[in-house]
Amino acid sequence: MSALLDREELSTDVLPAAVRLLGCTVEADTPDGTVAVRLVEVEAYRGADDPASHSYRGRTPRNSVMFGPAGHLYVYFVYGMHFCANVSCLDEGEAGAVLMRAGEVVSDLTVARTRRPTARRDTDLARGPARLASLLGLDREHNGVDVTSAASPVRVLSGPPVPASRIRTGPRVGVAGARELPWRFWVDGAPEVSAYRPGRVRPRTR
DNA sequence: GCGTTGATATTCT
DNA sequence: GAATATCAACGCC
Numbered sequence: 610m611s612a613l614l615d616r617e618e619l620s621t622d623v624l625p626a627a628v629r630l631l632g633c634t635v636e637a638d639t640p641d642g643t644v645a646v647r648l649v650e651v652e653a654y655r656g657a658d659d660p661a662s663h664s665y666r667g668r669t670p671r672n673s674v675m676f677g678p679a680g681h682l683y684v685y686f687v688y689g690m691h692f693c694a695n696v697s698c699l700d701e702g703e704a705g706a707v708l709m710r711a712g713e714v715v716s717d718l719t720v721a722r723t724r725r726p727t728a729r730r731d732t733d734l735a736r737g738p739a740r741l742a743s744l745l746g747l748d749r750e751h752n753g754v755d756v757t758s759a760a761s762p763v764r765v766l767s768g769p770p771v772p773a774s775r776i777r778t779g780p781r782v783g784v785a786g787a788r789e790l791p792w793r794f795w796v797d798g799a800p801e802v803s804a805y806r807p808g809r810v811r812p813r814t815r
Numbered sequence: 816g817c818g819t820t821g822a823t824a825t826t827c828t
Numbered sequence: 829g830a831a832t833a834t835c836a837a838c839g840c841c
Contacts, residue, residue, distance in 0.1 A: 685825085687825085688832070689822060689825085739835060740834090740835075781833070785832085
């Protein structure tokens with residue numbers, strides 16, 4: 610049993626916030642029941658100085674949660690069919706968020722399998738940001754939810770802390786710009802970590 | 816096991 | 829019109 614994560618732990622810069630979120634548990638109430646996932650892979654995104662970030666070119670209706678206070682969900686729709694979920698960082702006015710990329714299901718495995726019946730192995734249930742969001746039932750309606758409140762349908766519980774020696778870093782997945790920034794963090798050896806795919810322009814096939 | 820491809824909303828140009 | 833913080837299904841080893 611763990612306590613809710615403090616908002617202050619996320620109002621720091623995005624890198625310490627990303628490291629802090631590793632090992633934390635995301636608990637979500639879905640139509641099928643409650644699912645909890647321990648985060649093993651995250652990516653940090655910031656504002657004006659991060660070309661890979663949605664907030665790089667200023668505030669829009671979609672990314673406005675990134676500019677708001679820390680500890681809220683930024684859920685966005687990509688590729689016309691998937692949702693991805695971030696936790697906002699930094700204080701009001703400063704854009705930042707941590708993308709939740711992968712996690713290990715800690716409960717309830719039966720509910721989780723019901724939600725994603727096509728997953729071949731348990732470690733595939735929340736392997737990748739869109740899979741994780743769909744497993745937790747996150748969509749547009751959860752944009753802006755406060756994950757530090759016990760009354761929310763989605764909550765982040767703190768720790769157990771991941772030893773620094775088990776944390777690895779590297780370039781973010783699928784981003785074309787700012788590839789020199791090692792802003793992806795994962796737990797060494799976790800089988801749920803998504804495969805690295807360099808952010809290249811896919812060759813046009815036509 | 817691996818590479819290719821289709822689905823297609825939102826944003827920016 | 830083009831790119832994108834993706835996944836799953838398919839063909840082919």
